[in-house]
Amino acid sequence: MVQASHTVTLEQLPDLVAEHAAEAGLYDVAVFVVDIRETVLRRLTGKGGDAAGGGQEFTVRGSLPGHAYQRVDLLPESASGGVPGGRRRWWVAVTDGVERLGVVRADSDTDDEPTRDILRDLASMTALVLLSKRSFSDSYARLVRTEAMNVAAEMQWNLTPPPAYAGRGVTVGAVMEPAYQMGGDAFDYAVDGNTLHLSVFDAMGHDTTAGITANVAVAACRNARRQGASLAQTSEQVEQALLQQFSTSRYVTGILADLDVASGRLTWINRGHPLPILIRDNRWTTELACPPAGPMGADLGLPVTERTEQLQPGDRLLFYTDGIIEARDARGDEFGRDRFVGFVRRHHAGRHTLHETLRRLMAAVMDHNDGRLADDATVLLAEWRGGHQDELTP
Amino acid sequence: MSTDPPAPKKPRAAPADVQVHTAAPDRHLVTVTGHLDLHTAHHLADALQPLLDRGPHTVLVDLSGVTFLDSTGLTCLITAYRTARSTGARLSLIAPSQPVRKMLELTGVDQILDSYPSPEAAPD
Incomplete structure (x- = not known):
C-alpha cells in the first residue's frame, strides 16, 4: 500500500485504502479526518473541493467515532448495529503514533486479536499516507477547516x-x-x-x-x-x-x-x-x-x-x-x-x-x-x- | 499579545484622556486615564514628543488612572524612554496602576523606566 501510495493524490486515497483493506479481509472501509480544532470528523470521499463531498460527519464529542479518536483506541459498534452480512463494524483512531489525524471505519467477518492487529496496521498505514499528502494538498487544507482563515x-x-x-x-x-x-x-x-x-x-x-x-x-x-x-x-x-x-x-x-x-x-x-x-x-x-x-x-x-x-x-x-x-x-x-x-x-x-x-x-x-x-x-x-x-x- | 481591551469595544468603556500640566518651566506632569492601547496610545505619544524634545526637562507620566495597557501602549512608553535618553530629558512614571505595573514587570520594562509613588517623590 505504501508503495502504491507514492503517486496517489489525496483524492484517490480512500479507494487505495479500501482496495488494500479488502485484501486483508476488511470491508466498507472509510477514512475520516479531524478538523484543526478537533471538533468534527469528516469523511474523506475524494470528491469536491474539500475532498469530503457527499460524506458523513461525526462530532468528536459524543459519538462512537469521536470516542475512538479521543481515546486513540479501536472500538467496535454494538453487534445489533445492522451491518450487512452479520459483520462487525470497527472504528479505529488514525495516528502516526503521536499526532491524531482522524479515524478509519471498517467491517470484518471475524472478531479476534489478529483482526484487531490488522485494523491497527490499517490505521497506521492510513496515517502515514495522509501525512505524506497533506503538505501539498489544498483539498486537505479545506477538509480540515470549518471556517475561513485570515x-x-x-x-x-x-x-x-x-x-x-x-x-x-x-x-x-x-x-x-x-x-x-x-x-x-x-x-x-x-x-x-x-x-x-x-x-x-x-x-x-x-x-x-x-x-x-x-x-x-x-x-x-x-x-x-x-x-x-x-x-x-x-x-x-x-x-x-x-x-x-x-x-x-x-x-x-x-x-x-x-x-x-x-x-x-x-x-x-x-x-x-x-x-x-x-x-x-x-x-x-x-x-x-x-x-x-x-x-x-x-x-x-x-x-x-x-x-x-x-x-x-x-x-x-x-x-x-x-x-x-x-x-x-x-x-x-x-x-x-x-x-x-x-x-x-x-x-x-x-x-x-x-x-x-x-x-x-x-x-x-x-x-x-x-x-x-x-x-x-x-x-x-x-x-x-x-x-x-x-x-x-x- | 492583546491589542484589544478586554471590555466590549462599543461603547468605548474608557477612552484614554491625556492632560498636560506644566508645574515649573522645566517640569511637566502628563496624566493619562482610561485605556492606553492601539486606539489611544498616539494621544500620549503626541503629548510627550514636544516635551521630551526640549532637552533636559523633567517629564512625569502619571499612570495611576490607566485601566488597561496593551503592547502598543507599552511601545509608546519604550519609545518615550528612548527619545528621553537621546535628548537628555528625565522621564519617570508616577504611580502606575496595577495592570500597568503587571505589564512593566512581566516584560522587564520596569528595569529601565523608574516609577515613583507621587509627583513630589520624583527627583528634578
Missing part, C-alpha cells in the same frame, strides 16, 4: 511544527487559538540529539504584520539555533533580525528553553513573557522564575539570564501566552492561571492523554469565552518521563 493564521499553521511529538522519553503537544483568526502567537520545538528545544512566542499586535513578525522571530530563532548558538545568543539574534525588519516598532516576547532529555536538565531564558509552569507529581506547581530581559525587538539592552532546573521523571512543563489565562467570559471573569493549571492537572492525571487534555483545555477556554477569543492563546505542554520511555502514549 492571512496571519495561514502563515502560523505553516510556521509551527506538528502539534504533537513523542520520542526519547518526552511527549510534546501544543494548541493555538483562534485557529482561523490568528495574530502573532507561535510555538516551536525541535529535537537535536539529546536536546529538545522548546519555545513559545507572542508577537505584538493582532494583524497580518503580527503574523509576519512572528515568522521572522521563529525563523531567526531556528537559524541561530542550527548554527549552534546558545539560548541567550539565539534570543539576541532574534532581536537583531526584528530590529532590521521593523526598527523598534514591533516586538516579540517569548520563552526559549532546552531540555536535556537524557539528564532532565532544563535551561531557559525569559524575553518578557509569562513564566513557564512546572507541574510535579500532579500535586505541586511552581513558576520557573527567570528575570525578564525585555521583549525581542524592543532593544532595551537588558542582560539575558539563563536559568536551569533539574526535572524529575514525570514532570510536566507548561509554556503559554497570556491569551489563555486572560480569556474573559461575558461577565468579564478571566479564565485565570489557577483554572488553567488546575484543568491540566485534573485531566492529565491518568484519565486522558496529553494531547486529549490539550484539546479539552482549549475547548473549555473557548466555551468560557463564548467561542470568540479577543487575543491569541497558545499552550505548549511537555512531559519528561526520564527512564520510562516504554510507557509513552500519544
Whole structure:
C-alpha cells in the first residue's frame, strides 16, 4: 500500500485504502479526518473541493467515532448495529503514533486479536499516507477547516511544527487559538540529539504584520539555533533580525528553553513573557522564575539570564501566552492561571492523554469565552518521563 | 499579545484622556486615564514628543488612572524612554496602576523606566 501510495493524490486515497483493506479481509472501509480544532470528523470521499463531498460527519464529542479518536483506541459498534452480512463494524483512531489525524471505519467477518492487529496496521498505514499528502494538498487544507482563515493564521499553521511529538522519553503537544483568526502567537520545538528545544512566542499586535513578525522571530530563532548558538545568543539574534525588519516598532516576547532529555536538565531564558509552569507529581506547581530581559525587538539592552532546573521523571512543563489565562467570559471573569493549571492537572492525571487534555483545555477556554477569543492563546505542554520511555502514549 | 481591551469595544468603556500640566518651566506632569492601547496610545505619544524634545526637562507620566495597557501602549512608553535618553530629558512614571505595573514587570520594562509613588517623590 505504501508503495502504491507514492503517486496517489489525496483524492484517490480512500479507494487505495479500501482496495488494500479488502485484501486483508476488511470491508466498507472509510477514512475520516479531524478538523484543526478537533471538533468534527469528516469523511474523506475524494470528491469536491474539500475532498469530503457527499460524506458523513461525526462530532468528536459524543459519538462512537469521536470516542475512538479521543481515546486513540479501536472500538467496535454494538453487534445489533445492522451491518450487512452479520459483520462487525470497527472504528479505529488514525495516528502516526503521536499526532491524531482522524479515524478509519471498517467491517470484518471475524472478531479476534489478529483482526484487531490488522485494523491497527490499517490505521497506521492510513496515517502515514495522509501525512505524506497533506503538505501539498489544498483539498486537505479545506477538509480540515470549518471556517475561513485570515492571512496571519495561514502563515502560523505553516510556521509551527506538528502539534504533537513523542520520542526519547518526552511527549510534546501544543494548541493555538483562534485557529482561523490568528495574530502573532507561535510555538516551536525541535529535537537535536539529546536536546529538545522548546519555545513559545507572542508577537505584538493582532494583524497580518503580527503574523509576519512572528515568522521572522521563529525563523531567526531556528537559524541561530542550527548554527549552534546558545539560548541567550539565539534570543539576541532574534532581536537583531526584528530590529532590521521593523526598527523598534514591533516586538516579540517569548520563552526559549532546552531540555536535556537524557539528564532532565532544563535551561531557559525569559524575553518578557509569562513564566513557564512546572507541574510535579500532579500535586505541586511552581513558576520557573527567570528575570525578564525585555521583549525581542524592543532593544532595551537588558542582560539575558539563563536559568536551569533539574526535572524529575514525570514532570510536566507548561509554556503559554497570556491569551489563555486572560480569556474573559461575558461577565468579564478571566479564565485565570489557577483554572488553567488546575484543568491540566485534573485531566492529565491518568484519565486522558496529553494531547486529549490539550484539546479539552482549549475547548473549555473557548466555551468560557463564548467561542470568540479577543487575543491569541497558545499552550505548549511537555512531559519528561526520564527512564520510562516504554510507557509513552500519544 | 492583546491589542484589544478586554471590555466590549462599543461603547468605548474608557477612552484614554491625556492632560498636560506644566508645574515649573522645566517640569511637566502628563496624566493619562482610561485605556492606553492601539486606539489611544498616539494621544500620549503626541503629548510627550514636544516635551521630551526640549532637552533636559523633567517629564512625569502619571499612570495611576490607566485601566488597561496593551503592547502598543507599552511601545509608546519604550519609545518615550528612548527619545528621553537621546535628548537628555528625565522621564519617570508616577504611580502606575496595577495592570500597568503587571505589564512593566512581566516584560522587564520596569528595569529601565523608574516609577515613583507621587509627583513630589520624583527627583528634578
